[in-house]
Amino acid sequence: MSERIDAVLARRGEIMVRALGMDYAEFERSPIAFDYDAMMAAHGFSLADIVEIQRKAGVGNTPLLELRNLTRLVRSYSEPGKGARIFVKDEAANMAGSFKDRRASMSIHVAKLKGYEGVIAATSGNYGAAVSSQAARNGLNCIICQEAFDSRHIGQPEIVEKSRICEAFGAEVIQMTVGPELFFHMLELLDETGYFAASLYSSFGVSGIETLGAEIAEEMRALTGAPPTAVVVTHAGGGNTTGTARGLKRTGATETQIVSASVDLSGLHMASDSDFNRKSFTTGHTGFGVPFATWPDRADVPRNAARALRYMDRYLTVTQGEVFYVTEAMSKLEGLERGPSGNTAMTAALSLARDLPTDATVVVQETEYTGAGKHHWAQLNFAREMGVEVRLGDPKENKPGSAIVIPERPEQIRAVDFDLAHMRHSYVRNVLKAAGEGYAPTPDDIAFLAADTNSDPAVVEATVAELRKA
Amino acid sequence: MVSHDRCRIDDWVEVERVLLEPSERAANLPADTAGQPLLVWVKGYARAEAVLGEELTVKTMTGREVSGRLSAVNPGYFHTFGEPIPELVHVGRDLRRRLATVESGEGGEPR
Numbered sequence: 001m002s003e004r005i006d007a008v009l010a011r012r013g014e015i016m017v018r019a020l021g022m023d024y025a026e027f028e029r030s031p032i033a034f035d036y037d038a039m040m041a042a043h044g045f046s047l048a049d050i051v052e053i054q055r056k057a058g059v060g061n062t063p064l065l066e067l068r069n070l071t072r073l074v075r076s077y078s079e080p081g082k083g084a085r086i087f088v089k090d091e092a093a094n095m096a097g098s099f100k101d102r103r104a105s106m107s108i109h110v111a112k113l114k115g116y117e118g119v120i121a122a123t124s125g126n127y128g129a130a131v132s133s134q135a136a137r138n139g140l141n142c143i144i145c146q147e148a149f150d151s152r153h154i155g156q157p158e159i160v161e162k163s164r165i166c167e168a169f170g171a172e173v174i175q176m177t178v179g180p181e182l183f184f185h186m187l188e189l190l191d192e193t194g195y196f197a198a199s200l201y202s203s204f205g206v207s208g209i210e211t212l213g214a215e216i217a218e219e220m221r222a223l224t225g226a227p228p229t230a231v232v233v234t235h236a237g238g239g240n241t242t243g244t245a246r247g248l249k250r251t252g253a254t255e256t257q258i259v260s261a262s263v264d265l266s267g268l269h270m271a272s273d274s275d276f277n278r279k280s281f282t283t284g285h286t287g288f289g290v291p292f293a294t295w296p297d298r299a300d301v302p303r304n305a306a307r308a309l310r311y312m313d314r315y316l317t318v319t320q321g322e323v324f325y326v327t328e329a330m331s332k333l334e335g336l337e338r339g340p341s342g343n344t345a346m347t348a349a350l351s352l353a354r355d356l357p358t359d360a361t362v363v364v365q366e367t368e369y370t371g372a373g374k375h376h377w378a379q380l381n382f383a384r385e386m387g388v389e390v391r392l393g394d395p396k397e398n399k400p401g402s403a404i405v406i407p408e409r410p411e412q413i414r415a416v417d418f419d420l421a422h423m424r425h426s427y428v429r430n431v432l433k434a435a436g437e438g439y440a441p442t443p444d445d446i447a448f449l450a451a452d453t454n455s456d457p458a459v460v461e462a463t464v465a466e467l468r469k470a
Numbered sequence: 471m472v473s474h475d476r477c478r479i480d481d482w483v484e485v486e487r488v489l490l491e492p493s494e495r496a497a498n499l500p501a502d503t504a505g506q507p508l509l510v511w512v513k514g515y516a517r518a519e520a521v522l523g524e525e526l527t528v529k530t531m532t533g534r535e536v537s538g539r540l541s542a543v544n545p546g547y548f549h550t551f552g553e554p555i556p557e558l559v560h561v562g563r564d565l566r567r568r569l570a571t572v573e574s575g576e577g578g579e580p581r
Contacts, residue, residue: 002494073565076572118532141532151506157549164547167513172530175511176489178503181496185489185510193532273503325561332562333569373549381552392557406557410565 097369104130106208161373213247227253238308245311261348342368485538
């Protein structure tokens with residue numbers, strides 16, 4: 001590895017303490033355990049405070065819509081008595097077009113409060129638009145680092161659009177070719193500018209999503225008399241699952257099932273220059289969803305506030321073709337043109353609703369803005385240009401990077417359960433590896449790992465014993 | 471009229487630079503990525519006149535000075551929706567037709 005990267009990474013801790021205005025060292029308990037609840041509470045904002053900050057920022061209170069036609073469609077092929085009511089929280093109605101405004105509003109609020117002159121975030125997603133928009137409203141400078149192009153300077157239309165919208169809000173956009181060194185460059189820029197790290201994974205940002213879970217619980221109570229049976233969350237880095245689940249729990253919706261959903265991109269390498277433009281999805285996919293759930297502390301902060309395994313009850317995967325089909329169906333049946341990546345949860349929800357009774361309720365907790373480039377037609381036309389086959393057929397034949405198979409009928413949409421036990425096992429393996437060879441987990445570590453994977457200490461202990469023997 | 475092959479001082483332009491040569495890149499990259507330099511494009515206001523490909527310093531929106539080769543003058547956005555997708559054009563018609571044939575009340579109409 002280059003000396004230049006090493007030199008910057010060696011100063012990572014020091015750079016991040018200054019860039020976040022908080023020292024994570026105070027939460028550490030061992031090479032494995034840290035005090036998650038204390039870290040999440042350290043900013044001192046109550047849920048009511050966050051609601052107020054977001055109200056002033058023009059964020060939140062988005063419409064909750066019942067999707068009656070999609071519900072009728074699902075019931076048309078469900079077994080008798082099955083077919084849950086489907087709802088969606090229209091997060092595209094936020095200022096910069098997605099739920100990421102909730103995250104950004106808190107990061108920018110903290111940056112402004114602490115007196116930073118500007119903010120930096122590394123993201124090719126909607127979060128860049130959200131940070132750029134909130135920074136503009138608060139008179140802060142903003143730099144967004146994006147993995148935007150392959151080595152031929154070709155980019156997915158969805159990402160090109162995200163560069164445009166950040167620049168529209170006055171951000172300096174650093175467009176880069178493929179590679180994890182994006183984070184090294186972000187550190188260099190934080191060091192150079194002294195700006196605030198508006199990380200997706202800080203406790204500020206993730207706390208900002210709790211209002212989304214809280215709004216869903218309250219609005220569903222008002223509308224149906226009870227919190228939803230299930231909330232389906234498009235899952236990538238884990239913040240969406242974590243924040244939404246925490247917000248639901250804070251408002252007493254403890255029985256609501258948290259279902260995370262990602263597009264299956266198995267077989268594609270996230271750091272590959274040639275795979276980069278064959279993904280057809282920019283986020284909400286397993287390429288982020290699995291590694292971040294099984295090793296959250298890979299993030300750009302010392303401890304990731306987004307810890308999806310703590311909160312997910314199920315993890316469903318859907319295919320690329322299924323999501324594009326559902327995106328088209330949403331437009332035509334519900335008059336709701338959104339996505340496409342954000343419709344991953346919608347696709348899983350159609351499958352989930354089919355198996356639930358008619359009196360059950362399923363809430364898809366986000367939509368995202370759509371427009372030129374950021375649109376399922378643009379993504380599919382681009383896929384064809386990149387040599388990916390697009391055809392009708394059985395979505396089970398979908399093969400990421402080589403064939404996008406569009407369902408012929410809605411009955412063919414079937415989400416697949418990802419094995420959570422397997423993910424918990426991977427998580428424990430990654431934690432032990434990071435703790436260093438020979439480190440023996442203490443009872444406190446076991447308790448932490450059980451909480452962090454939403455599982456039983458005995459199961460964790462057995463996993464640890466098995467892995468240490470191997 | 472904007473010239474696209476040369477810029478004047480204060481024009482809105484884009485510069486390209488090599489951030490890391492292949493030999494400087496992170497370890498454990500897939501071969502197709504490791505063999506490529508890591509490139510960066512940044513937009514800003516030109517500090518001097520230049521023609522495409524010439525070294526130039528720009529002042530970005532945050533006031534940083536960044537140098538690189540002039541890669542575009544007044545860079546635009548040309549992404550679009552493109553043509554309808556033949557595999558999707560029937561979805562709306564077929565699903566509306568299907569809902570129209572579902573008898574009212576069958577399977578429990580949503581409230």
